């Protein structure tokens with residue numbers, strides 16, 4: 001049996017932290033400093049047009065405005081399509097098998113096309129269970145599933161709304177948004 005040494009680290013607050021008010025005051029000073037600095041940089045840049053001033057932070061008015069996402073971020077899944085518009089997935093069940101959260105459910109059916117044995121007639125992913133590990137994408141031998149749909153909106157009014165079906169994932173996969181988003185992202189960071 002391996003003898004493992006467990007190191008436990010505990011944090012003990014000091015006297016000034018224990019009496020609470022100095023820390024609150026410190027926090028208010030930091031917040032106030034950011035407010036004043038931001039207000040001045042916006043005023044100097046946009047009212048007095050002094051462009052040499054470092055830009056202040058900008059609040060993004062979500063959900064009307066959406067933050068640009070890195071093209072390598074793992075977002076909602078999408079299913080890739082063949083040139084004839086049919087789903088690329090061959091229902092091999094590799095993704096369903098490897099998924100650590102058991103949130104992929106596929107129903108296979110036979111295809112008329114003799115070159116493609118099977119296809120997914122139903123394909124569902126429960127996003128509430130998904131941990132966005134990306135194993136399904138890595139395991140797919142057909143590059144049929146990707147997680148670069150670039151949708152940040154992972155909220156819904158019911159649990160059912162967060163179970164995405166084959167048709168939703170196919171419509172997200174109709175066009176590769178990756179390069180478009182990559183371009184926008186590069187432009188935004190070079191500004």
Ligand code: SF4
Nearest residue numbers: 099130131133134136
């Ligand atoms: S990202 Fe991970 S948890 Fe989510 S569906 Fe794919 S394999 Fe399962």
Ligand code: SF4
Nearest residue numbers: 089090092093095140
């Ligand atoms: S998405 Fe890929 S791994 Fe999953 S069933 Fe389809 S072909 Fe297999």
